[in-house]
Amino acid sequence: MPSIRAPAAKKTTTLTVAVKCRPLTERERGRDIVRVIDNKEVVVLDPDLSKDYLVRIQNRTKEKKYCFDHAFGPNRTNVDVYKKCISSVIAGVVQGLNATVFAYGSTGSGKTYTMVGTRDDPGLMVLSLHTIFDLIKSNKSSDEFEVTCSYLEVYNEVIYDLLEKSSGHLELREDPEQGIIVAGLRCIKVHSADKILELLNLGNGRRKTESTEVNATSSRSHAVLEITVKRKQRNKYRNQVLRGKLALVDLAGSERASETNSGGQKLRDGANINRSLLALANCINALGKQQKKGLAYVPYRNSKLTRILKDGLSGNSQTVMVATVSPEDSQYHHTVNTLKYADRAKEIKTHIQKNIGTVDTHVSDYQRMIDSLQIEVGRLNKELAAKESQLSVKPVEKAADDELSWLNILSHEISENVQERINLQKALFELEETNLCNRTELQHLDDAIAKQQAIGTDGAVVDALRARRQVILDNIRDNDEAGVNYQKEIEANERHRCELQDMIEEAISNNGNKTYLRILSQYRILGMTNTELQFEMAMRDQVIHNQRESLRNMWNLLMGLGLDERQILDLAAKQGITIEDWTVTPYLGLSDRKQSLSPASGRLEPLDCPYMGQSFLKTSCIFQHCQDFGSRSFSREHWDSASTFCREEHHSSYYLMSHDHSPSSCVRLRRSSEHWVGGRASPFFGTPMKHPRKLRHSYPEIRTHSSPYGESCMSSSSHSADFGNHHKDAWNTTMWQHLCESPHLRMSSSQELYKGKLMGHGGTTQGLFGCSPLEQGPGFLGSNRTFQNPKPSNCSNMSPLPSFASMGQISLGSHNPDT
Numbered sequence: 001m002p003s004i005r006a007p008a009a010k011k012t013t014t015l016t017v018a019v020k021c022r023p024l025t026e027r028e029r030g031r032d033i034v035r036v037i038d039n040k041e042v043v044v045l046d047p048d049l050s051k052d053y054l055v056r057i058q059n060r061t062k063e064k065k066y067c068f069d070h071a072f073g074p075n076r077t078n079v080d081v082y083k084k085c086i087s088s089v090i091a092g093v094v095q096g097l098n099a100t101v102f103a104y105g106s107t108g109s110g111k112t113y114t115m116v117g118t119r120d121d122p123g124l125m126v127l128s129l130h131t132i133f134d135l136i137k138s139n140k141s142s143d144e145f146e147v148t149c150s151y152l153e154v155y156n157e158v159i160y161d162l163l164e165k166s167s168g169h170l171e172l173r174e175d176p177e178q179g180i181i182v183a184g185l186r187c188i189k190v191h192s193a194d195k196i197l198e199l200l201n202l203g204n205g206r207r208k209t210e211s212t213e214v215n216a217t218s219s220r221s222h223a224v225l226e227i228t229v230k231r232k233q234r235n236k237y238r239n240q241v242l243r244g245k246l247a248l249v250d251l252a253g254s255e256r257a258s259e260t261n262s263g264g265q266k267l268r269d270g271a272n273i274n275r276s277l278l279a280l281a282n283c284i285n286a287l288g289k290q291q292k293k294g295l296a297y298v299p300y301r302n303s304k305l306t307r308i309l310k311d312g313l314s315g316n317s318q319t320v321m322v323a324t325v326s327p328e329d330s331q332y333h334h335t336v337n338t339l340k341y342a343d344r345a346k347e348i349k350t351h352i353q354k355n356i357g358t359v360d361t362h363v364s365d366y367q368r369m370i371d372s373l374q375i376e377v378g379r380l381n382k383e384l385a386a387k388e389s390q391l392s393v394k395p396v397e398k399a400a401d402d403e404l405s406w407l408n409i410l411s412h413e414i415s416e417n418v419q420e421r422i423n424l425q426k427a428l429f430e431l432e433e434t435n436l437c438n439r440t441e442l443q444h445l446d447d448a449i450a451k452q453q454a455i456g457t458d459g460a461v462v463d464a465l466r467a468r469r470q471v472i473l474d475n476i477r478d479n480d481e482a483g484v485n486y487q488k489e490i491e492a493n494e495r496h497r498c499e500l501q502d503m504i505e506e507a508i509s510n511n512g513n514k515t516y517l518r519i520l521s522q523y524r525i526l527g528m529t530n531t532e533l534q535f536e537m538a539m540r541d542q543v544i545h546n547q548r549e550s551l552r553n554m555w556n557l558l559m560g561l562g563l564d565e566r567q568i569l570d571l572a573a574k575q576g577i578t579i580e581d582w583t584v585t586p587y588l589g590l591s592d593r594k595q596s597l598s599p600a601s602g603r604l605e606p607l608d609c610p611y612m613g614q615s616f617l618k619t620s621c622i623f624q625h626c627q628d629f630g631s632r633s634f635s636r637e638h639w640d641s642a643s644t645f646c647r648e649e650h651h652s653s654y655y656l657m658s659h660d661h662s663p664s665s666c667v668r669l670r671r672s673s674e675h676w677v678g679g680r681a682s683p684f685f686g687t688p689m690k691h692p693r694k695l696r697h698s699y700p701e702i703r704t705h706s707s708p709y710g711e712s713c714m715s716s717s718s719h720s721a722d723f724g725n726h727h728k729d730a731w732n733t734t735m736w737q738h739l740c741e742s743p744h745l746r747m748s749s750s751q752e753l754y755k756g757k758l759m760g761h762g763g764t765t766q767g768l769f770g771c772s773p774l775e776q777g778p779g780f781l782g783s784n785r786t787f788q789n790p791k792p793s794n795c796s797n798m799s800p801l802p803s804f805a806s807m808g809q810i811s812l813g814s815h816n817p818d819t
């Protein structure tokens with residue numbers, strides 16, 4: 001029976017920002033204009049000494065002052081920086097936490113010096129590695145440790161493996177457990193810090209560096225050293241594996257072409273470095289803005305660098321940014337710019353959580369499918385090679401060679417086209433998710449303004465609400481604009497794909513050696529299918545992740561309602577559900593649970609809702625109806641005929657029950673462009689606009705709303721429609737009764753109304769307690785608890801759906817596909 005393990009508790013923390021000012025180098029002749037005060041403040045003096053006294057006292061000086069978590073002057077060593085801001089973070093890595101340390105600054109400001117260092121002043125990478133191995137050595141438990149290391153560089157938007165002698169281009173992939181991963185990156189098992197240092201030196205030797213006017217050994221690429229510490233816990237935790245990840249990032253420096261005096265390739269490199277750093281700066285801006293102004297879209301997808309750093313910037317990572325600055329007056333603008341971004345980065349929050357090892361059968365299912373496709377690709381590859389050797393002795397060799405290289409070019413282009421498409425669609429998807437949250441907040445604000453106006457409160461409150469409303473409207477408008485642009489890019493991408501496909505077909509039909517080319521084409525298509533599967537897998541993983549969050553929330557809700565562990569165990573036992581390993585640290589400890597009840601009001605404190613990115617009361621919860629329409633969508637024969645239908649079925653069964661449970665408060669789930677609904681109409685994700693028509697045909701009651709991104713978004717037309725006649729599960733009933741009978745939940749009449757409907761829609765809570773895909777993998781009840789379900793069969797067919805944001809505008813009581 002599959003077991004479910006709850007995720008470890010999350011802790012929100014802010015980015016630690018430290019500034020390090022290096023000494024003037026021997027080459028520098030300028031004035032030192034940076035002062036560090038009290039290890040926290042950084043003052044940048046006006047570089048212009050010629051300003052007269054009057055200008056200065058009239059406060060027209062360009063002097064700037066900033067305050068950071070830590071600031072280090074030119075006399076401080078890397079060890080000082082390490083002890084103050086890094087060592088504690090490294091200790092967490094050995095406990096299963098993720099950490100990211102990155103150096104940010106202009107070219108020649110001392111990033112590489114800080115990260116790598118010298119023999120006399122070892123850098124943060126070296127010091128961190130020593131600490132990790134020291135901690136492992138001094139560990140007295142019987143835990144087993146395994147340390148692996150990888151080292152990559154991003155040069156001109158291409159990822160290379162620095163541990164490979166001649167690395168090819170590597171691609172990024174998204175994994176729900178591990179976040180962004182680089183497919184094919186070499187991970188080497190290491191047993192000592194010295195071994196990693198050896199690899200580090202090897203990698204650094206391969207890194208692209210150039211001599212520029214500003215820096216004799218300027219790094220032209222961003223380098224990421226990643227250390228993973230796997231810790232197998234024995235004794236009663238013997239099934240538990242903690243996995244801590246440390247990413248140490250040495251960025252290339254921003255530069256001005258005029259200053260670096262570079263041309264040709266160097267100039268192009270500089271432009272690319274600046275572009276990715278700009279993308280990073282934009283993310284930092286948006287994340288900083290987000291803390292102050294609510295949800296702004298964070299454009300991680302605009303560069304490989306920001307995708308790699310995504311977790312470090314906002315995900316599951318304890319992150320330290322070391323901003324490096326040069327003290328020279330000629331660098332004033334760079335220094336102030338760096339400090340501005342560092343200042344904004346102080347606002348960024350991340351959410352750290354222990355990575356407790358799980359085995360996710362769903363993901364592994366897809367992994368298996370990919371593996372089998374890869375075997376097939378390998379087989380065809382061999383066949384191809386055999387054919388090639390036969391051809392080499394034939395007179396038609398020349399023509400076939402030309403045709404082959406042409407096909408190679410086309411196939412390479414088509415692979416890039418698919419990759420671009422994936423990125424664009426994901427970006428659009430995230431953008432929609434952001435705006436969905438914004439629209440929800442807008443609705444809440446409108447309600448609040450109307451309420452305030454009705455009770456005639458002080459105008460200042462209404463003004464504040466209106467100001468906030470305006471900010472949200474601006475965000476929505478900006479995001480909508482970005483969405484329209486993404487949509488245009490997707491259309492252009494689609495046109496390009498059609499052209500490429502036509503060219504491939506023409507190449508095949510023109511050539512005499514058709515069998516050979518057909519095999520080649522088949523091989524390419526399999527490769528593409530493989531990529532698509534990975535994409536679908538990523539999407540599915542996102543659904544799994546979201547559902548896992550729902551389960552977690554539901555579990556919190558049960559705890560928050562005052563049910564103790566024993567009561568929940570009893571309830572579960574009555575329904576034949578066994579909760580195993582109860583003894584290990586619960587996911588949310590009792591103390592936490594107590595805290596979650598506000599003593600003042602007796603009400604439940606807001607809980608972060610993962611879907612909406614904002615707080616709802618604990619009574620808010622996302623229910624998902626999970627039915628038998630899952631992996632079959634993956635099989636080829638079902639793609640075109642069934643996927644649209646299945647997805648729509650699935651969409652119609654998502655809804656959000658808001659805390660006041662009133663019909664008006666049911667959050668409408670909006671979606672825009674239809675390519676998600678449509679699944680795939682062509683071998684490469686389909687042409688937008690086709691499936692909605694199909695959909696409308698299948699579901700006449702689905703209304704179409706205009707969307708800024710595309711032709712339509714879907715909405716179920718009826719609030720009162722029957723919830724359907726899905727499985728009425730006793731467990732659901734019992735749970736629902738408990739929710740209703742709980743003293744912490746007062747039932748309004750509208751709740752009663754909805755209760756009836758919910759009960760009719762047994763699949764909803766079943767999605768949470770009965771047939772979630774999590775049943776087949778750990779992740780539900782805390783590192784120690786496992787949930788066993790008597791009816792796992794429903795769950796093997798989880799649909800590979802786009803997650804929440806991609807769903808149609810759906811209201812409670814939506815269309816029931818079964819009727």
Ligand SMILES: Nc1ncnc2c1ncn2[C@@H]1O[C@H](COP(=O)(O)OP(=O)(O)OP(=O)(O)O)[C@@H](O)[C@H]1O
Binds near residue numbers: 253
């Ligand atoms: N704390 C320090 N003490 C002494 N010298 C330093 C210090 N920090 C940096 N330097 C010197 O400054 C110069 C530039 O440093 P470094 O190469 O680390 O800059 P960078 O920011 O990595 O530049 P780029 O982005 O071009 O790669 C080097 O000569 C380095 O030795």
